[in-house]
Amino acid sequence: MTDQRIARPTDDRIDLSVDLGFGKVLPNPLMTASGCAANGAELHRFFDVSELGAFVTKSVMADPRSGRGTPRMAETPSGMLNSIGLQGPGIAAFVDTDLPWLASVGARVLPSIAGSSSTEFAHVAATLRASRAFEAVVGVEVNISCPNVANRGLVFACDPGASAKVIALVREQLPRDVPIFAKLSPDVTDITSIAAACVKAGADGLTMINTLLGMVIDTDLMRPHLGGITGGLSGPAIRPVAVRAIWQVRQAMAEGRIPVVPIIGVGGVRTGRDALELVAAGASAVQVGTATFNDPTAPVRVLHELTDLLVEKGYRRFSDVVGAAHGSPLPPRPVPVDERSRA
Amino acid sequence: MSASPVRARVAKEVAEVIATRRVGAYQHLTLVSPQIAELARPGQFVALAVGDESSATLLRRSFSIHKVSPSGTYGGTVEIVVSAVGPGTRWIVGRQPHDPVDVVGPLGKAFPLPTEPVPCVLVGGGYGSAPLFWLSSQLRERGCHVEMVLGAASEDRLFGVVEARRSCDGVTVTTDDGSAGHRGWVSDVLPELIDRTGAGVVYGCGPMGMLRSITDIAGRHGAVAQVAVEEAMACGVGVCMTCVMPVVGTDGQTRMVRSCVEGPVFRGDRVRWDAFEGNHARVPDDAVGAPRAGGH
Numbered sequence A: 001m002t003d004q005r006i007a008r009p010t011d012d013r014i015d016l017s018v019d020l021g022f023g024k025v026l027p028n029p030l031m032t033a034s035g036c037a038a039n040g041a042e043l044h045r046f047f048d049v050s051e052l053g054a055f056v057t058k059s060v061m062a063d064p065r066s067g068r069g070t071p072r073m074a075e076t077p078s079g080m081l082n083s084i085g086l087q088g089p090g091i092a093a094f095v096d097t098d099l100p101w102l103a104s105v106g107a108r109v110l111p112s113i114a115g116s117s118s119t120e121f122a123h124v125a126a127t128l129r130a131s132r133a134f135e136a137v138v139g140v141e142v143n144i145s146c147p148n149v150a151n152r153g154l155v156f157a158c159d160p161g162a163s164a165k166v167i168a169l170v171r172e173q174l175p176r177d178v179p180i181f182a183k184l185s186p187d188v189t190d191i192t193s194i195a196a197a198c199v200k201a202g203a204d205g206l207t208m209i210n211t212l213l214g215m216v217i218d219t220d221l222m223r224p225h226l227g228g229i230t231g232g233l234s235g236p237a238i239r240p241v242a243v244r245a246i247w248q249v250r251q252a253m254a255e256g257r258i259p260v261v262p263i264i265g266v267g268g269v270r271t272g273r274d275a276l277e278l279v280a281a282g283a284s285a286v287q288v289g290t291a292t293f294n295d296p297t298a299p300v301r302v303l304h305e306l307t308d309l310l311v312e313k314g315y316r317r318f319s320d321v322v323g324a325a326h327g328s329p330l331p332p333r334p335v336p337v338d339e340r341s342r343a
Numbered sequence B: 001m002s003a004s005p006v007r008a009r010v011a012k013e014v015a016e017v018i019a020t021r022r023v024g025a026y027q028h029l030t031l032v033s034p035q036i037a038e039l040a041r042p043g044q045f046v047a048l049a050v051g052d053e054s055s056a057t058l059l060r061r062s063f064s065i066h067k068v069s070p071s072g073t074y075g076g077t078v079e080i081v082v083s084a085v086g087p088g089t090r091w092i093v094g095r096q097p098h099d100p101v102d103v104v105g106p107l108g109k110a111f112p113l114p115t116e117p118v119p120c121v122l123v124g125g126g127y128g129s130a131p132l133f134w135l136s137s138q139l140r141e142r143g144c145h146v147e148m149v150l151g152a153a154s155e156d157r158l159f160g161v162v163e164a165r166r167s168c169d170g171v172t173v174t175t176d177d178g179s180a181g182h183r184g185w186v187s188d189v190l191p192e193l194i195d196r197t198g199a200g201v202v203y204g205c206g207p208m209g210m211l212r213s214i215t216d217i218a219g220r221h222g223a224v225a226q227v228a229v230e231e232a233m234a235c236g237v238g239v240c241m242t243c244v245m246p247v248v249g250t251d252g253q254t255r256m257v258r259s260c261v262e263g264p265v266f267r268g269d270r271v272r273w274d275a276f277e278g279n280h281a282r283v284p285d286d287a288v289g290a291p292r293a294g295g296h
């Protein structure tokens, strides 16, 4: 990363920069959420996507996928259910078209990758690495909240062993200076154990949370509303779940149960105040998902609102607020990546 | 999807309602929305937020643009025709003059206009006629002979009969209950109309079942159908992938395409009607990336 992508923080009132590790410094902590921003061109009509700390793309798999039939969504109080089925162009088309386009507009990209087997994840990561626009990639988000075909469709993120295997394989495919983030599902009994398994396996950070499994029944038809029967719940309705998950994992880091790595918070953020809640719980960066459907400018609007709010509260450095709700400061990043045990 | 970066210009603006009036079963709203009025073309739509920035109803509601006046007395205006069917549309029809509404648009692809002055038939079901008058004027400016068919369940659900008479060369009305015009469906009168006018293009906007039958009839009578579809949309701007439907591309391959950016107007014979059951579309087995046995 030698070019202007390591942008300087643009606000002279406060240092908003975020260190993702390995020299990957983002100018600010705001990102899109995977699957809520497509691959950039659509939102670029509303704001310059390079203004964001990073742009997170729709989870991409090895081959083109049609996704599921319709209806794919149901609106719920302060949220929605979706059942898209990871529709996408496949990694070859992604690296040919989408990634170069994002690079051309100066975006820092956090591609989200998915697979239905750990080898598919590895293949997608390898193709990404070999692509011509790879220099735009500031990190890779590994969406382990998707079904594992080898285990009757149980999502990887519900099983520490399966999660660790995916993370270890992806880590091997990517250069050392490209951090990888495991995206966790909140639909587990103990999210800290999955987080620990991922970090041990080589995850350089965690993204929390993916959607919660939900269901809506059409009472006219007396049938499930969604084509896929169940769907993922997102939006402001799930924000308290995101705050709780981030809090618990950050707490486990403070207690030394999990090595300290950056957390990217996501779930129900609609305003700068919402973002601050996730940050205070322990998130070093924040993604805006479903709120973008209400307001296509939401990711940058939240950035401006968060900036103003922090300045108003007298902060000079964004990093000072991360985890502030825990009270005492956390120990500094202790363990270099090479010494971390591998799963 | 990835192959077609979206470039069309679009605006988000807080519009003021300057007029609202009841028209039969519908509410006709006029919004001061200069940027959208400037950019829009017939067939495109707008997406309105429901409630304010803290509303628990997050998803926008989509409406065809009925008319734009880029240089009205109040600045450019955009008009929509709303049928109150649920909480979102009820909130919108309850807006009073001077109330603000947050609008995004113009969205989607417009009706393609023929390069030659061919005769055209425009078919509107219920409020589906809303975008057709504007389309009709543009077609007639190009020298096309334009006839319109307006169909609805009953007279109060017809929209724009008077305006149709003003903006078209001929108007046929049908109602299911016979309360106005011919008793029956638009599909009963369409074949004769296409044959009589020698129509080259049939434009349609209305319920999916109607669009399907327009497509069939147009095909059998030598005309091309251009239909504006309605699929549940979460974002309206192309980022969520909820609004998809199976459509055959120029390469002959079926894909699940986003009706908010690649539609809402599609060539009727490109839509895989065989995959629809009511308003729900399954993924055809031959679609690109369709689930395989044992796969996803």
Ligand SMILES: Cc1cc2nc3c(=O)[nH]c(=O)nc-3n(C[C@H](O)[C@H](O)[C@H](O)COP(=O)(O)OP(=O)(O)OC[C@H]3O[C@@H](n4cnc5c(N)ncnc54)[C@H](O)[C@@H]3O)c2cc1C
Binding pocket: A075, B045, B059, B060, B061, B062, B063, B064, B065, B080, B081, B082, B083, B084, B085, B086, B087, B088, B089, B090, B127, B130, B229, B230, B231, B232, B233, B264
């Ligand atoms: C491109 C397009 C153009 C449209 N033009 C018009 C128009 O000119 N006039 C008009 O009255 N209506 C139009 N509609 C339909 C209108 O958007 C829906 O009736 C409205 O969203 C229903 O919201 P609700 O809260 O009242 O109903 P509810 O049934 O409570 O809505 C629940 C959810 O389902 C979605 N939904 C329900 N029905 C539809 C539908 N038919 N289409 C899309 N989403 C739906 C809503 O967005 C919402 O998220 C159009 C829809 C589309 C996609």
Ligand SMILES: Cc1cc2nc3c(=O)[nH]c(=O)nc-3n(C[C@H](O)[C@H](O)[C@H](O)COP(=O)(O)O)c2cc1C
Binding pocket: A033, A034, A035, A036, A058, A059, A082, A084, A086, A112, A143, A183, A209, A210, A211, A232, A233, A234, A235, A236, A238, A266, A267, A268, A269, A287, A288, A289, A290, A291, B240, B241
């Ligand atoms: C329509 C839709 C599609 C999504 N697709 C993906 C995806 O492809 N990969 C992924 O990791 N998360 C996906 N998500 C989850 C979001 O990235 C995010 O984790 C979740 O929605 C919670 O954040 P929010 O409340 O801000 O939306 C999707 C969410 C929605 C609503």
Ligand code: FES
Binding pocket: B232, B233, B234, B235, B236, B237, B238, B239, B240, B241, B242, B243, B244, B258, B259, B260, B261
């Ligand atoms: S409505 Fe979101 S992609 Fe079409």
